[in-house]
Amino acid sequence: MTARPDTREFFEARLRAIGEERYHDRHPFHQRLHSGDCTPDQVRAWVINRYYYQSRIPMKDAAFMSRVSDPALRRAWRSRIEDHDGRAPGEGGIARWLKLAEGVGLDPDYVASEVGILPATRFAVDAYVRFVRDEPLLLAVASSLTELFAPKIHADRIAGLLKHYEFANETTISYFKHRLTEAPQDVAFGLAWVLDRAVTKADQDAAARALIFKTEVLWAQLDALWSAYVEPSRIPPGAWQPGEGLL
Numbered sequence: 001m002t003a004r005p006d007t008r009e010f011f012e013a014r015l016r017a018i019g020e021e022r023y024h025d026r027h028p029f030h031q032r033l034h035s036g037d038c039t040p041d042q043v044r045a046w047v048i049n050r051y052y053y054q055s056r057i058p059m060k061d062a063a064f065m066s067r068v069s070d071p072a073l074r075r076a077w078r079s080r081i082e083d084h085d086g087r088a089p090g091e092g093g094i095a096r097w098l099k100l101a102e103g104v105g106l107d108p109d110y111v112a113s114e115v116g117i118l119p120a121t122r123f124a125v126d127a128y129v130r131f132v133r134d135e136p137l138l139l140a141v142a143s144s145l146t147e148l149f150a151p152k153i154h155a156d157r158i159a160g161l162l163k164h165y166e167f168a169n170e171t172t173i174s175y176f177k178h179r180l181t182e183a184p185q186d187v188a189f190g191l192a193w194v195l196d197r198a199v200t201k202a203d204q205d206a207a208a209r210a211l212i213f214k215t216e217v218l219w220a221q222l223d224a225l226w227s228a229y230v231e232p233s234r235i236p237p238g239a240w241q242p243g244e245g246l247l
């Protein structure tokens with residue numbers, strides 16, 4: 001006998017519970033960052049490594065769209081690429097991230113060169129891009145649903161950075177301000193899409209696992225940062241050394 005699927009409401013609650021338990025707002029690195037306890041070099045390490053995640057998001061969205069035959073789904077998805085790449089040079093999330101990089105004293109060209117990224121960051125982020133490229137579309141969309149939990153972390157980050165760090169101002173936090181409006185639109189669409197399609201127990205279980213996988217992609221990046229740049233600091237060969245890539 002096949003197991004009975006969850007109701008739509010129960011399944012949504014199950015997805016949300018995954019965020020409650022596993023989203024990276026619970027990671028000690030974020031708690032340190034948002035409460036003002038990171039040193040300038042720890043903030044820089046976060047900005048450098050997180051750039052790699054940012055840079056791969058539009059690539060994974062392009063990989064996703066390349067597999068979609070439904071024009072309506074592509075139309076709904078494509079704003080994600082423009083959010084990050086902008087419509088002209090100097091616009092969009094990647095450019096805004098590089099403003100943050102400058103604000104913390106990093107040369108944006110160094111950050112954009114992707115030199116010095118931690119090995120585990122690269123592995124985790126590349127695994128996300130591959131997952132979205134290779135897995136069924138339902139799981140690819142489900143893996144984006146960590147964005148359900150992102151507005152809270154972005155709001156906490158804006159407040160925490162403005163309160164505790166001199167570099168924080170309208171320009172340097174503008175990436176996060178934009179995400180406050182972009183992410184809820186994206187995720188409302190993605191959530192409805194997943195809830196409409198994950199109607200068997202097997203699909204619901206697989207979608208929940210995809211979301212867990214994504215929380216692990218995010219968590220692993222912060223574990224890597226902690227291990228390299230917080231006590232006891234063990235910077236892997238080839239990764240960014242404090243003092244490098246400064247303005």
Ligand SMILES: O=C(O)c1cc(C(=O)O)c2c(n1)C(=O)C(=O)c1cc(C(=O)O)[nH]c1-2
Nearest residue numbers: 057143144145146147149150153154179218
């Ligand atoms: O600052 C964060 O904690 C955070 C988390 C996530 C996320 O949950 O994956 C994203 C973002 N920010 C973000 O800015 C962003 O553009 C984004 C896109 C996606 C995605 O999976 O498509 N996640 C996230």
